[in-house]
Amino acid sequence: MSGPTEWRGLAARSLWASGVKSLAIVAGASAGLVRFLAGRDWPVGGVVAACAGAAVLIVAAVVAYDVLRLRATRWRLTPERLELRSGITVRQHRSIPRDRVRSVDLRADPVNRLFGLTVVKVGTGERAEDGAELALDPLSRHDAEALRRTLLHQGEEAEEGGGPLAELSWAWIRYAPLSVWTFTGAAVVLGTLYKALDSFGLKGFTTRLAVEGWAWLTARPLVTVPLVLAVNLLVGVVGAALLFAESWGRYRLEREPGRLRLRRGLLTSRSLTLEERRLRGVEIGEPLLLRLGGAARLRSIATGLGKRADDETEDVAALTPPMPRAVALRVATAITGAGLPALAAHPxxxxxxxxxxxxxxxxxxxxxxxxxxxxxxxxxxxxxxxxxxxxxxxxxxxxxxxxxxxxxxxxxxxxxxxxxxxxxxxxxxxxxxxxxxxxxxxxxxxxxxxxxxxxxxxxxxxxxxxxxxxxxxxxxxxxxxxxxxxxxxxxxxxxxx
Structure with missing residues (x-):
């Protein structure tokens, strides 16, 4: 990919992915439509026909929009710059000098993975809203990997690299519940479920359920309160374990020539490559519960990392999942090139x-x-x-x-x-x-x-x-x-x- 400079389009298979993703909109719209029509005594056949027509219109609209987006989006890689033209109604032409590229983030949700697609985000080490990030959504998996290697000046010698610094051990999942979210898991689930039922017009049902639940709780508090707390803890533990598995499944941190590469994600795959010259150190985090369990997390201190945008919640500076503290120290030593010394006490x-x-x-x-x-x-x-x-x-x-x-x-x-x-x-x-x-x-x-x-x-x-x-x-x-x-x-x- 280092040679050609012609304008190229995004992956055409995006149309199939968009069609599948639009089914989530179809589900929500169909539920609302059923509620609306059932209140007006429509026959079952009429409700089914209306939902089917709405589904066809929604899928067609989403796919049509994606067709226009694909036709309007072009990108090219020149010896000096990565350029992107986009916009259906308002045209934009953005570019990033290749010598300012600091990170390449590859991400594929389950639907994109099904169709062999990957979203590529190229960053210069500044915040996304400052116009310092280009997103190619999506490219084929092969083109995305080739672009990553080209932008980060990697040749075939990158395959040899420096070997893995850390790989997932499923025994680390025991540290997942060591978080305050474990004790509030059931409350979060109940709150989400309450809002979902309320949006479908079942407020009366949820209110009656809440009243009956409170009456049951106060009838025999010596039995019901411990039972509720145990269920809450169980839900929190299971939820924390599932979240750990999805976020850190297939985790691997490895050193390539001049850079670090982090890969993780069980359903949504993520791949982040960082130039080592951007690294300014590491941070070892030990929240109280993790510390009591003998575990720690490792974050990078690098220019331009943090929350990419306000709507993103993931900590892109995270280098490891919760792991044994000794392993975290070993990884930190491998990255910084020196172990942690004995610290001087304060007055x-x-x-x-x-x-x-x-x-x-x-x-x-x-x-x-x-x-x-x-x-x-x-x-x-x-x-x-x-x-x-x-x-x-x-x-x-x-x-x-x-x-x-x-x-x-x-x-x-x-x-x-x-x-x-x-x-x-x-x-x-x-x-x-x-x-x-x-x-x-x-x-x-x-x-x-x-x-x-x-x-x-x-x-x-x-x-x-x-x-x-x-x-x-x-x-x-x-x-x-x-x-x-x-x-x-x-x-x-x-x-x-």
């Missing part, structure tokens, strides 16, 4: 500051409860359980303070600035020192009194900045000066000994 004032915050919060809550109780002349407004609230808040605050302080740490290696923080979600970041563009130093009033400050490394990659929380004032400034020599020296004044 005792960092823990003391957090403990004071927890005590003050609990004291304020106790004061509010006492004030409300004093105003409650009747004495029936507050139950005895309310006095447990400040106790629970204090217990959580003390745990959060101790765990948060224990997580704090930082180190400086030959290539990376390493920082760790977080009590509920502990994050360890290894940031390439060459990617640090500047520093931000923050001191609140209480930090200043404790001799602490927060050092924030500014970078064009990942979240945009990474913090070293509550480090000693002198140690923080020295850390920044040593991490990027020459950047901070003009603004520092050394104290004479």
């Amino acid at each position: 005792p004032a960092a823990r003391r500051r957090r403990l004071v915050r927890a005590l003050v919060t609990a004291a304020l809550m106790m004061f509010v409860i006492v004030a409300v109780a004093a105003l409650d002349r009747v004495g029936a407004g507050l139950g005895g359980w309310v006095w447990l609230v400040p106790v629970a808040v204090l217990a959580y605050g003390v745990w959060h303070a101790v765990a948060g302080a224990a997580s704090l740490g930082h180190a400086l290696t030959a290539r990376h600035l390493v920082a760790r923080k977080g009590a509920v979600v502990r994050r360890t970041v290894a940031l390439d020192r060459r990617g640090i563009a500047g520093w931000t130093f923050t001191e609140s009033y209480f930090q200043r009194r404790a001799g602490l400050l927060t050092v924030s490394a500014t970078t064009a990659a990942g979240r945009g900045h990474y913090e070293v929380l509550d480090v000693g004032r002198g140690g923080g400034l020295d850390l920044a000066a040593r991490a990027v020599p020459g950047l901070l020296e003009p603004f520092l004044t050394r104290e004479k000994q």
Whole structure:
């Protein structure tokens, strides 16, 4: 594909895929039509004929639109640029210089996979709404793979690569339920089902069901409440396992010459290729439940990654599913080229500051409860359980303070600035020192009194900045000066000994 520069069209098999996908619209429209006509006493034959006619019209309209879209869309790859012409009523001509291509994302949902089609998204490392991404929807699987190789300057030697860095082990599915969504799974399912039934005019049925369910729940709460909680947990566990299987099935992270390639997806296949020169480090995430289970996730810190657009929810920076922490550390070491060093502890004032915050919060809550109780002349407004609230808040605050302080740490290696923080979600970041563009130093009033400050490394990659929380004032400034020599020296004044 590196030679020809003629304008080319998208895959014609898209028409078949569009026809199949339009059946989802047919199902919704038919349900609404049945509800409408049944309320007007139409015979069954008439309802069936109306639904069949609506289905034909919908499928024909979708396919006709796709025909116009395919005829209006052309693309070509020249030695300098990737160009795309599109638009049925409003014509657009967009292009991306080939030397600015930073990622190529291949995605195929189950319908596209059935017809051998793939959607190709070519990015330059900027947000999608900035016009820095071209989507070819769809190409044949062969053309999509050939385009990926050409844009990323890969020859046949890419097949040899550097081998896999990580491959899916189905034993990791045991980490899938270690999420707060596991405990809210049934509620989400019930809410979705309620809205779906309500849209079909069954609000009376859902209301009656809710009333009867509440009566059943309150009739024998010692039996029904544990049963409901168990069912909720079961639904959450099953849902989390299914989501893990669909998202991370066939997962494989491998190194190709000069780039990383991530492939995953059981039903909807996804393939993302990143140039290693874009990588500025990695982030190891350990949410509380995963941490208790000895697992972690790995994200890339790379320029231009994150949410591609507001309607996309997937974290495209994710490099691994939840996996054993030792495996995550091994993958991080393979990507960064160096293991994580021992981290320097932060001053005792960092823990003391957090403990004071927890005590003050609990004291304020106790004061509010006492004030409300004093105003409650009747004495029936507050139950005895309310006095447990400040106790629970204090217990959580003390745990959060101790765990948060224990997580704090930082180190400086030959290539990376390493920082760790977080009590509920502990994050360890290894940031390439060459990617640090500047520093931000923050001191609140209480930090200043404790001799602490927060050092924030500014970078064009990942979240945009990474913090070293509550480090000693002198140690923080020295850390920044040593991490990027020459950047901070003009603004520092050394104290004479």
